[in-house]
Amino acid sequence: MQRSTQTTAILFSFALLIVSCAHVDHPTRPATAGSPVSLSDAERQLETPGPIAYEYIQSAAWAVPLSGLLNLDHPIAQAAALANRKEPIQVGLHRLSHPSAGEIWIDTGLSQQIIDTPADFSLGPLVRRVMNFKDLEATHTAEAVVELHGAPNQVLLTHLHMDHVFGLPALPAETVIVVGPGEMDQRGWEGAALRATFNAFFTGRPDAEVLPFDPDTGDGIAGVVDLLGDGSLYALWTPGHTPGHMSFLQRTTNGPVLITGDASHTTWGWQNGVEPGSFNVDMARSARALKDLRALAARHPQMTVYTGHQHIPGAR
Numbered sequence: 337m338q339r340s341t342q343t344t345a346i347l348f349s350f351a352l353l354i355v356s357c358a359h360v361d362h363p364t365r366p367a368t369a370g371s372p373v374s375l376s377d378a379e380r381q382l383e384t385p386g387p388i389a390y391e392y393i394q395s396a397a398w399a400v401p402l403s404g405l406l407n408l409d410h411p412i413a414q415a416a417a418l419a420n421r422k423e424p425i426q427v428g429l430h431r432l433s434h435p436s437a438g439e440i441w442i443d444t445g446l447s448q449q450i451i452d453t454p455a456d457f458s459l460g461p462l463v464r465r466v467m468n469f470k471d472l473e474a475t476h477t478a479e480a481v482v483e484l485h486g487a488p489n490q491v492l493l494t495h496l497h498m499d500h501v502f503g504l505p506a507l508p509a510e511t512v513i514v515v516g517p518g519e520m521d522q523r524g525w526e527g528a529a530l531r532a533t534f535n536a537f538f539t540g541r542p543d544a545e546v547l548p549f550d551p552d553t554g555d556g557i558a559g560v561v562d563l564l565g566d567g568s569l570y571a572l573w574t575p576g577h578t579p580g581h582m583s584f585l586q587r588t589t590n591g592p593v594l595i596t597g598d599a600s601h602t603t604w605g606w607q608n609g610v611e612p613g614s615f616n617v618d619m620a621r622s623a624r625a626l627k628d629l630r631a632l633a634a635r636h637p638q639m640t641v642y643t644g645h646q647h648i649p650g651a652r
């Protein structure tokens with residue numbers, strides 16, 4: 337009896353430790369640029385081509401459990417008889433070139449250093465095994481992109497999960513890093529398991545800049561920020577996958593582009609309206625964000641959509 341009480345106490349303490357571990361010990365400050373606008377304002381000129389030259393780059397191929405990428409308990413997933421399996425995914429980065437703001441990345445792809453010297457970033461053998469590193473294969477590293485186009489002036493992170501910051505080691509210390517509200521303060525198992533890695537990625541960098549969204553109204557798209565002040569690039573606060581998760585809307589030289597981030601990891605999930613699975617911190621909010629993003633895309637049939645991890649050209 338006493339032993340079981342002790343065991344319960346130990347497990348409880350361990351659980352408390354996990355939920356109380358921040359992802360990263362890095363300071364933040366309010367972003368210096370960007371102002372809140374309404375979604376309808378952001379949509380008004382979407383069909384007019386904008387100034388941004390845009391390129392999606394697949395930085396790595398990987399495979400992860402489908403149950404993390406998709407809510408397999410969703411009635412539509414059940415009707416499709418989807419079972420858990422290892423699902424091929426891409427780890428990508430989005431490269432934007434703006435006439436005055438210069439090079440901007442959304443997410444970071446994969447750094448060659450993660451493959452060559454993972455221990456330098458506290459990615460030990462156990463973590464690498466749990467994360468299925470054996471299936472992680474670089475296709476176009478962040479270093480290769482920097483060599484070709486120069487380093488970005490700023491990096492907009494859809495969210496603070498490992499597969500979205502894996503390219504940070506390739507970037508110079510002065511690169512500005514921009515995040516959504518509360519993203520750097522989130523707590524959970526990933527913080528417990530990977531905190532040293534996140535810290536290694538951020539150490540020596542300027543304070544992360546938090547975008548000035550209006551207070552969260554509880555909607556799917558909780559806010560919109562015009563990032564460059566010229567109506568060409570918008571951050572959409574789409575919490576659910578993580579608290580500060582962001583999607584991005586841009587007016588490129590080739591028309592409107594929506595980057596969902598992990599509001600939808602997969603093409604199938606996007607097309608069928610099934611939200612991500614166990615990788616979410618808040619399934620209901622993630623589902624609302626996905627619903628709002630799909631409605632936005634439906635209002636703009638010319639829009640190209642990039643999901644978080646499976647870009648299939650022409651798929652919408």
Ligand SMILES: [Zn+2]
Binds near residue numbers: 499500598645
């Ligand atoms: Zn992801």
